[in-house]
Amino acid sequence: MYDSQVIIVGAGPTGLSLAIELARRSIAFRLIDVAEGPAPGSRGKGIQPRTLEVFEDLGVISSILEAGTPYPRVRVHLGPLSIRLGSLGGRKQATEGVPYPNLWLVPQYRTEEILRHRLTQLGGRVEFGAAFDRVSASERGVEVHLSTGEVVTAEYLVGCDGGHSSVRKVLGLALRGEALGTEAAFVADVKVEALDHTDWHVWPLAKGGAIGLCPLPEPSFFQMMSPREPAEGIELAVRRVSGCQVTQIGWSSMYRPAIRMVDHLRMGRIFLAGDAAHLHPPTGGQGLNTGVQDAYNLGWKLAHVLRGGPESLLDTYEAERLPVAAAVLGLSKQIYRTRSLKRGDATNQLRIHYRTSMLSLGKPLGRLHPGDRMPDVRCADGTRLFDAMRGTHATQLTTRDGTRILIRPDGYIASIGTQPVAAFAGEPTHRVNGSATNLRRS
Ligand SMILES: Cc1cc2nc3c(=O)[nH]c(=O)nc-3n(C[C@H](O)[C@H](O)[C@H](O)COP(=O)(O)OP(=O)(O)OC[C@H]3O[C@@H](n4cnc5c(N)ncnc54)[C@H](O)[C@@H]3O)c2cc1C
Numbered sequence: 001m002y003d004s005q006v007i008i009v010g011a012g013p014t015g016l017s018l019a020i021e022l023a024r025r026s027i028a029f030r031l032i033d034v035a036e037g038p039a040p041g042s043r044g045k046g047i048q049p050r051t052l053e054v055f056e057d058l059g060v061i062s063s064i065l066e067a068g069t070p071y072p073r074v075r076v077h078l079g080p081l082s083i084r085l086g087s088l089g090g091r092k093q094a095t096e097g098v099p100y101p102n103l104w105l106v107p108q109y110r111t112e113e114i115l116r117h118r119l120t121q122l123g124g125r126v127e128f129g130a131a132f133d134r135v136s137a138s139e140r141g142v143e144v145h146l147s148t149g150e151v152v153t154a155e156y157l158v159g160c161d162g163g164h165s166s167v168r169k170v171l172g173l174a175l176r177g178e179a180l181g182t183e184a185a186f187v188a189d190v191k192v193e194a195l196d197h198t199d200w201h202v203w204p205l206a207k208g209g210a211i212g213l214c215p216l217p218e219p220s221f222f223q224m225m226s227p228r229e230p231a232e233g234i235e236l237a238v239r240r241v242s243g244c245q246v247t248q249i250g251w252s253s254m255y256r257p258a259i260r261m262v263d264h265l266r267m268g269r270i271f272l273a274g275d276a277a278h279l280h281p282p283t284g285g286q287g288l289n290t291g292v293q294d295a296y297n298l299g300w301k302l303a304h305v306l307r308g309g310p311e312s313l314l315d316t317y318e319a320e321r322l323p324v325a326a327a328v329l330g331l332s333k334q335i336y337r338t339r340s341l342k343r344g345d346a347t348n349q350l351r352i353h354y355r356t357s358m359l360s361l362g363k364p365l366g367r368l369h370p371g372d373r374m375p376d377v378r379c380a381d382g383t384r385l386f387d388a389m390r391g392t393h394a395t396q397l398t399t400r401d402g403t404r405i406l407i408r409p410d411g412y413i414a415s416i417g418t419q420p421v422a423a424f425a426g427e428p429t430h431r432v433n434g435s436a437t438n439l440r441r442s
Helices: 013-023 049-058 061-067 108-121 166-171 234-242 287-306 311-338 385-389 436-441
Strands: 004-009 029-033 073-078 081-087 132-137 142-146 151-159 176-179 185-193 200-203 211-215 221-226 245-255 258-261 270-272 394-399 404-407 413-417 429-434
Touching: 004 013, 004 142, 004 287, 013 029, 013 049, 013 108, 013 287, 029 151, 049 061, 049 287, 049 385, 061 108, 132 151, 132 166, 151 166, 151 287, 166 270, 185 234, 200 234, 211 234, 221 234, 234 245, 258 311, 287 311, 385 394, 385 429
Parallel strands: 004 029, 004 151, 073 200, 151 270, 394 429
Antiparallel strands: 073 081, 132 142, 142 151, 176 258, 185 221, 185 245, 200 211, 211 221, 394 404, 404 413
């Protein structure tokens, strides 16, 4: 007998999302974190359109929208001149297929707070003050030693313990890649009185290194970013460029921008997800988003296998997510190097697909391929497909021309065809009717 079915190490956005996925499927898990309490800091503040769809499914979208703002426009200050550029986040109208088309700004501590609250609603919790120390694994389970002295047995372990991941180190997996630049960059949450709180202010030629101040949802608060820690101190550096007074420093940190990833996400009964497996520079806003989507890919598969589904389903986690991590890192590197403000559709993560996965079967329908993200569409009864998909089940959409589309619990198309499709054995499947014409347009 095991103490738990899954032990999750690390309660950042990745670990919390995974815990929610397991909690809503009634899988027994422990979620431990070395920190004594919630992490402060705005850090990963850009939530991409695909992650907003995931958050809709996880039941937190209204809280996330309430807690955030659209991305501000960038205002570049060059001596006495200031030039107002576009926004990194886009200003597109929602469409039937893409209900959340733009990047949404939420400080990471708020996103984590909202996810923790959802987890509590589902009966789960974070065990703070408990660090992963070491693990011994057998064919049938893992024995995890915690810093508290407790030894927990579980069927699976998932390391969501961030860039310095102890789980990754214990597995002997290296994060391969490169550091971007030689110095540690600086980030802080600062309250600046009397500075315009509409735009993202950038002083590229500031003495001692560029300074950026991005407005956060809290009045007068900004996320300050600079390629190095200001030698003269935060207050003086901000006053020198903006003429305004810093009245509070909420949190500050240094980080070394890098592009690195592991070459395996699974070793037997142990998995890696999020920053533990791939490290992104902040440019492009991909790190948190990729971690949440790792968790969203792995959660339903773990639950399915723990309920008796074939173990081989778990191999598809690495097969599907490793190429995504590599592609996203390539994109982040390009954005970092070019410093481009243009994002287009490349960064919104809506086009991520699993077309080459062994789970993707059948022929394309219009622009939709097996393995693609299923877009939202109107069903025959006028309701939204995303409403029918919300929850832990698979969904089968049958169109008037007899085409059947089977949608995985994580919203990707498993199969398209005219023959009845066997859903993932034992996975509950909701059935809805739609129009093939709408789908061909999407
Ligand atoms: C300045 C900045 C801006 C950024 N902007 C964006 C952005 O706009 N969009 C975006 O998507 N991403 C952004 N990121 C990246 C984002 O912050 C990370 O990708 C994200 O935090 C990764 O989440 P995670 O849950 O995988 O890991 P983490 O958030 O690092 O969480 C790991 C957790 O594991 C715990 N832990 C560590 N070791 C142990 C142990 N031994 N035992 C138990 N627990 C342990 C830690 O306490 C922590 O709570 C930004 C980052 C920075 C620094």
